[in-house]
Amino acid sequence: MLESTRLRYIVKPARVIENKPISGSMHILRIELIRHSVEVEPFNFFNIWVPRVDEIPLSIAYADSKSLFFIYRIRGVGTKTLSQLKPGEFIGVKGPLGKGFKPLNNRRWLIVAGGVGIAPVPFLLSFAIKTNTKIDVIWGVKKSDEFFDLSNVFGLKQRGWRLIKVSEDCQDGLCGTALSVLNSVSINDYDVVLAIGPQQMLLSFCRMLKDRENVYVSLENMVKCGIGVCGSCYLKGSHKLLCIDGPVFKCSEVVDHLESSIS
Numbered sequence: 001m002l003e004s005t006r007l008r009y010i011v012k013p014a015r016v017i018e019n020k021p022i023s024g025s026m027h028i029l030r031i032e033l034i035r036h037s038v039e040v041e042p043f044n045f046f047n048i049w050v051p052r053v054d055e056i057p058l059s060i061a062y063a064d065s066k067s068l069f070f071i072y073r074i075r076g077v078g079t080k081t082l083s084q085l086k087p088g089e090f091i092g093v094k095g096p097l098g099k100g101f102k103p104l105n106n107r108r109w110l111i112v113a114g115g116v117g118i119a120p121v122p123f124l125l126s127f128a129i130k131t132n133t134k135i136d137v138i139w140g141v142k143k144s145d146e147f148f149d150l151s152n153v154f155g156l157k158q159r160g161w162r163l164i165k166v167s168e169d170c171q172d173g174l175c176g177t178a179l180s181v182l183n184s185v186s187i188n189d190y191d192v193v194l195a196i197g198p199q200q201m202l203l204s205f206c207r208m209l210k211d212r213e214n215v216y217v218s219l220e221n222m223v224k225c226g227i228g229v230c231g232s233c234y235l236k237g238s239h240k241l242l243c244i245d246g247p248v249f250k251c252s253e254v255v256d257h258l259e260s261s262i263s
Protein backbone atom coordinates (compact mmCIF):
# COMPACT_ATOMS: atom_id res chain seq x y z
CA MET A 1 0.00 0.00 0.00
CA LEU A 2 1.45 3.37 -0.99
CA GLU A 3 2.42 5.73 1.75
CA SER A 4 1.00 9.26 1.51
CA THR A 5 1.31 12.38 3.60
CA ARG A 6 -2.18 11.76 4.90
CA LEU A 7 -1.26 8.23 5.91
CA ARG A 8 1.80 9.52 7.76
CA TYR A 9 -0.36 11.70 9.95
CA ILE A 10 -3.00 9.21 11.00
CA VAL A 11 -2.56 6.83 13.88
CA LYS A 12 -2.12 3.34 12.48
CA PRO A 13 -2.71 0.19 14.50
CA ALA A 14 0.29 -1.99 15.23
CA ARG A 15 1.01 -5.21 17.07
CA VAL A 16 3.92 -5.66 19.46
CA ILE A 17 6.24 -8.46 18.30
CA GLU A 18 9.03 -8.01 20.80
CA ASN A 19 9.57 -5.64 23.73
CA LYS A 20 12.43 -6.34 26.10
CA PRO A 21 15.55 -4.90 27.75
CA ILE A 22 18.72 -5.06 25.66
CA SER A 23 21.06 -3.44 28.18
CA GLY A 24 21.13 -2.05 31.70
CA SER A 25 19.04 0.97 30.65
CA MET A 26 17.66 0.45 27.15
CA HIS A 27 14.77 -1.51 25.70
CA ILE A 28 13.98 -2.62 22.18
CA LEU A 29 10.44 -2.47 20.80
CA ARG A 30 9.63 -4.33 17.59
CA ILE A 31 6.21 -3.87 16.02
CA GLU A 32 4.36 -4.76 12.86
CA LEU A 33 1.85 -2.45 11.26
CA ILE A 34 -1.59 -3.86 10.63
CA ARG A 35 -3.02 -3.26 7.13
CA HIS A 36 -0.41 -0.59 6.35
CA SER A 37 3.15 -0.37 5.12
CA VAL A 38 5.43 2.64 5.27
CA GLU A 39 8.72 3.70 3.79
CA VAL A 40 11.20 5.02 6.32
CA GLU A 41 14.55 6.75 6.16
CA PRO A 42 17.21 7.19 8.82
CA PHE A 43 16.21 9.83 11.40
CA ASN A 44 12.50 9.57 10.69
CA PHE A 45 10.60 9.10 13.93
CA PHE A 46 7.21 7.82 14.99
CA ASN A 47 4.84 8.91 17.71
CA ILE A 48 4.04 5.74 19.61
CA TRP A 49 0.57 5.96 21.11
CA VAL A 50 0.19 3.88 24.25
CA PRO A 51 -3.60 3.77 24.68
CA ARG A 52 -4.92 5.85 27.59
CA VAL A 53 -1.41 6.83 28.70
CA ASP A 54 0.80 8.83 26.35
CA GLU A 55 2.16 9.49 22.89
CA ILE A 56 5.92 8.99 22.80
CA PRO A 57 8.19 10.20 19.96
CA LEU A 58 10.82 7.55 19.14
CA SER A 59 13.41 7.50 16.36
CA ILE A 60 13.32 4.61 13.97
CA ALA A 61 16.14 2.29 15.01
CA TYR A 62 15.76 -0.25 12.25
CA ALA A 63 13.22 -1.55 9.75
CA ASP A 64 12.88 -4.74 7.79
CA SER A 65 10.21 -5.85 5.34
CA LYS A 66 7.79 -6.76 8.12
CA SER A 67 8.59 -4.71 11.16
CA LEU A 68 9.81 -1.48 12.73
CA PHE A 69 12.27 -1.34 15.61
CA PHE A 70 12.71 1.32 18.28
CA ILE A 71 15.16 1.71 21.15
CA TYR A 72 14.05 3.58 24.24
CA ARG A 73 14.92 4.27 27.82
CA ILE A 74 12.33 4.38 30.63
CA ARG A 75 11.93 8.05 31.53
CA GLY A 76 8.40 8.44 32.85
CA VAL A 77 4.93 6.93 33.03
CA GLY A 78 4.58 6.66 29.24
CA THR A 79 7.79 4.73 28.61
CA LYS A 80 7.27 2.68 31.80
CA THR A 81 3.86 1.59 30.52
CA LEU A 82 5.33 0.98 27.07
CA SER A 83 7.94 -1.32 28.60
CA GLN A 84 5.19 -3.44 30.13
CA LEU A 85 3.46 -4.22 26.83
CA LYS A 86 3.69 -7.87 25.85
CA PRO A 87 4.02 -9.45 22.38
CA GLY A 88 0.59 -9.58 20.76
CA GLU A 89 -0.70 -6.40 22.43
CA PHE A 90 -1.75 -3.43 20.31
CA ILE A 91 -0.56 0.15 20.10
CA GLY A 92 -0.98 3.01 17.61
CA VAL A 93 1.79 4.66 15.62
CA LYS A 94 1.85 7.97 13.78
CA GLY A 95 4.58 8.38 11.18
CA PRO A 96 7.08 8.28 9.66
CA LEU A 97 7.52 11.87 10.87
CA GLY A 98 10.25 14.40 10.26
CA LYS A 99 12.70 14.56 7.39
CA GLY A 100 15.05 11.72 6.69
CA PHE A 101 18.78 12.34 6.66
CA LYS A 102 20.82 9.70 4.97
CA PRO A 103 24.26 9.07 3.56
CA LEU A 104 25.28 9.84 0.01
CA ASN A 105 27.60 7.47 -1.77
CA ASN A 106 31.28 7.36 -0.93
CA ARG A 107 31.30 9.85 1.86
CA ARG A 108 32.80 9.54 5.30
CA TRP A 109 30.66 10.28 8.35
CA LEU A 110 31.41 10.55 12.04
CA ILE A 111 28.54 9.99 14.47
CA VAL A 112 28.87 11.05 18.10
CA ALA A 113 26.16 9.38 20.18
CA GLY A 114 25.50 9.90 23.89
CA GLY A 115 23.56 7.17 25.76
CA VAL A 116 20.24 6.35 24.10
CA GLY A 117 21.26 8.76 21.33
CA ILE A 118 22.47 5.56 19.68
CA ALA A 119 18.82 4.78 18.80
CA PRO A 120 18.78 5.99 15.14
CA VAL A 121 22.26 4.68 14.39
CA PRO A 122 21.56 1.02 13.42
CA PHE A 123 19.24 2.06 10.59
CA LEU A 124 21.75 4.65 9.43
CA LEU A 125 24.45 1.96 9.38
CA SER A 126 22.26 -0.30 7.27
CA PHE A 127 22.17 2.51 4.65
CA ALA A 128 25.93 2.91 4.93
CA ILE A 129 26.36 -0.74 4.00
CA LYS A 130 24.20 -0.22 0.89
CA THR A 131 25.77 3.05 -0.27
CA ASN A 132 29.49 2.55 0.32
CA THR A 133 29.48 5.28 2.92
CA LYS A 134 32.02 4.85 5.69
CA ILE A 135 30.69 5.66 9.12
CA ASP A 136 32.64 5.81 12.35
CA VAL A 137 30.55 5.90 15.51
CA ILE A 138 31.72 7.16 18.89
CA TRP A 139 29.20 5.87 21.45
CA GLY A 140 29.56 7.21 24.96
CA VAL A 141 27.62 6.05 28.03
CA LYS A 142 27.80 6.79 31.74
CA LYS A 143 27.74 3.15 32.88
CA SER A 144 29.13 0.42 30.66
CA ASP A 145 26.16 -1.89 31.26
CA GLU A 146 24.22 0.50 28.98
CA PHE A 147 26.04 -0.88 25.92
CA PHE A 148 24.43 -3.51 23.74
CA ASP A 149 25.83 -5.28 20.70
CA LEU A 150 24.68 -3.34 17.61
CA SER A 151 25.63 -6.12 15.19
CA ASN A 152 23.87 -8.88 17.11
CA VAL A 153 20.66 -7.06 17.94
CA PHE A 154 20.03 -5.94 14.37
CA GLY A 155 21.99 -8.54 12.42
CA LEU A 156 24.14 -5.79 10.89
CA LYS A 157 27.14 -6.83 8.86
CA GLN A 158 30.37 -5.35 10.18
CA ARG A 159 31.13 -3.65 6.88
CA GLY A 160 31.61 0.06 6.19
CA TRP A 161 31.36 1.13 9.81
CA ARG A 162 33.40 1.13 12.97
CA LEU A 163 32.31 1.57 16.57
CA ILE A 164 34.37 3.25 19.28
CA LYS A 165 32.86 2.67 22.72
CA VAL A 166 33.61 4.99 25.63
CA SER A 167 32.24 4.80 29.16
CA GLU A 168 32.47 7.12 32.14
CA ASP A 169 32.83 4.19 34.57
CA CYS A 170 35.79 3.00 32.45
CA GLN A 171 34.62 -0.62 32.53
CA ASP A 172 34.21 -1.09 28.76
CA GLY A 173 35.86 0.63 25.82
CA LEU A 174 37.75 3.86 26.27
CA CYS A 175 37.54 5.83 29.49
CA GLY A 176 35.75 9.22 29.33
CA THR A 177 32.90 10.73 27.33
CA ALA A 178 32.00 10.76 23.65
CA LEU A 179 33.14 14.38 23.45
CA SER A 180 36.48 13.64 25.10
CA VAL A 181 37.12 11.08 22.35
CA LEU A 182 35.96 13.56 19.71
CA ASN A 183 38.75 15.86 20.90
CA SER A 184 41.34 13.33 19.79
CA VAL A 185 39.81 12.62 16.36
CA SER A 186 40.95 14.21 13.12
CA ILE A 187 37.72 15.94 12.07
CA ASN A 188 39.15 16.81 8.65
CA ASP A 189 38.88 13.14 7.72
CA TYR A 190 35.07 13.39 7.64
CA ASP A 191 32.55 14.94 5.26
CA VAL A 192 29.73 14.92 7.82
CA VAL A 193 29.93 15.03 11.63
CA LEU A 194 26.67 14.50 13.48
CA ALA A 195 25.86 14.28 17.21
CA ILE A 196 22.84 12.69 18.88
CA GLY A 197 22.23 12.83 22.60
CA PRO A 198 21.35 15.06 25.56
CA GLN A 199 20.99 18.80 24.87
CA GLN A 200 24.00 19.78 26.98
CA MET A 201 26.17 17.38 25.01
CA LEU A 202 24.83 18.76 21.72
CA LEU A 203 25.53 22.33 22.78
CA SER A 204 29.11 21.45 23.80
CA PHE A 205 29.54 19.59 20.50
CA CYS A 206 28.37 22.62 18.48
CA ARG A 207 30.66 24.93 20.44
CA MET A 208 33.64 22.60 19.90
CA LEU A 209 33.10 22.50 16.12
CA LYS A 210 31.69 25.98 15.60
CA ASP A 211 34.08 26.90 12.79
CA ARG A 212 33.37 23.84 10.69
CA GLU A 213 30.98 23.10 7.83
CA ASN A 214 28.72 20.06 7.70
CA VAL A 215 28.33 19.71 11.44
CA TYR A 216 24.88 18.53 12.50
CA VAL A 217 22.85 17.56 15.53
CA SER A 218 19.73 15.46 15.83
CA LEU A 219 17.30 16.93 18.35
CA GLU A 220 14.69 15.01 20.31
CA ASN A 221 12.33 15.17 23.25
CA MET A 222 10.35 18.26 22.24
CA VAL A 223 7.75 16.63 20.05
CA LYS A 224 4.06 16.41 20.98
CA CYS A 225 1.71 16.37 17.97
CA GLY A 226 4.49 15.50 15.49
CA ILE A 227 2.63 17.08 12.57
CA GLY A 228 3.37 20.80 12.82
CA VAL A 229 0.22 21.84 14.67
CA CYS A 230 0.90 22.36 18.38
CA GLY A 231 4.07 24.49 18.18
CA SER A 232 5.78 22.71 21.08
CA CYS A 233 8.83 21.88 18.94
CA TYR A 234 9.42 25.44 17.69
CA LEU A 235 13.15 26.17 17.58
CA LYS A 236 13.89 29.55 19.07
CA GLY A 237 15.82 31.79 16.70
CA SER A 238 15.31 29.72 13.54
CA HIS A 239 11.53 29.78 12.83
CA LYS A 240 11.66 26.05 12.23
CA LEU A 241 9.76 23.15 13.70
CA LEU A 242 11.64 20.07 14.80
CA CYS A 243 8.84 17.72 13.73
CA ILE A 244 8.60 19.14 10.19
CA ASP A 245 12.08 20.46 9.40
CA GLY A 246 14.16 18.10 11.56
CA PRO A 247 15.14 16.31 13.62
CA VAL A 248 18.58 16.85 12.02
CA PHE A 249 19.82 20.44 11.79
CA LYS A 250 23.10 22.18 11.17
CA CYS A 251 24.63 23.39 14.41
CA SER A 252 24.43 26.95 13.12
CA GLU A 253 20.62 26.63 12.92
CA VAL A 254 20.05 25.44 16.47
CA VAL A 255 22.84 26.74 18.67
CA ASP A 256 20.70 29.70 19.85
CA HIS A 257 17.87 27.32 20.67
CA LEU A 258 20.16 24.99 22.61
CA GLU A 259 21.67 27.87 24.56
CA SER A 260 18.29 29.30 25.55
CA SER A 261 16.87 25.85 26.42
CA ILE A 262 19.74 25.03 28.75
CA SER A 263 20.27 28.36 30.46
Ligand code: FES
Binds near residue numbers: 224227228231243
Ligand atom coordinates in the same frame (compact mmCIF):
# COMPACT_ATOMS: atom_id res chain seq x y z
S1 FES B 1 5.37 18.62 17.78
FE1 FES B 1 3.61 19.87 17.42
S2 FES B 1 4.35 21.35 16.02
FE2 FES B 1 6.01 19.97 16.20
